[in-house]
Amino acid sequence: MAVVDSSALIPLARVGRLDLIPAVFETIATTEAVAREVVVEGKPGAAALEEFLGGVATHESPASAEETAALEGITVADASVVLLADERGERLLANDKGLTTVARSHDVEP
Numbered sequence: 592m593a594v595v596d597s598s599a600l601i602p603l604a605r606v607g608r609l610d611l612i613p614a615v616f617e618t619i620a621t622t623e624a625v626a627r628e629v630v631v632e633g634k635p636g637a638a639a640l641e642e643f644l645g646g647v648a649t650h651e652s653p654a655s656a657e658e659t660a661a662l663e664g665i666t667v668a669d670a671s672v673v674l675l676a677d678e679r680g681e682r683l684l685a686n687d688k689g690l691t692t693v694a695r696s697h698d699v700e701p
Contacts, residue, residue, distance in 0.1 A: 592618040594676040595647070597628045597668065598687035604629075604636030609643045612684065620648040622675055624656070624668035650675055663693045673697055 593616040600621075603609045612619055626649050630641045652671035660670035669690050676683040676699045683694045683701050691701035 592616060592620065592679070593682045593684040594672050594679065595619055595621050595625070596672045596683065596685040596687065596690060597625050598690060599684045600625070600629050600640060600643075601636060602686060604639045604643070607639070609639060612643075613646075616682075616684070618648070619646075620650060620675065620679070620681070622650050622652045622656075622668065622671040624652045624671045628666075628668045653678060663696075665690060665693055669693070673699055 595612060600609070603611060621644070626644050630637055630644065652667065653674040656667050656671040656674055659674060660667045663670060672683060673690070673694050676694065677697045683691070683699050685691055685694070685701055694701050
């Protein structure tokens, strides 16, 4: 299983390869904050992302996401996926060096 961030979803949607994620990971999860971040009308790949996220377990952002975001200097959406991955003991799928550094500091494997 993997918890997926927008930094991985958006580039794959733009090149039409969201299919790579379920090809590698049997179960995929994200947070509502990430879903809101990527499904924005008029943005490239929004329709593909909305369809893809229909088959993804979408969780509420953990209660401490805002506090973690402020402490780590990241967005609430980024904090939410780090905390969800940590809570569930899962990998984080992200394409953001800063986010993967924060994830490692929370003992989450990117």
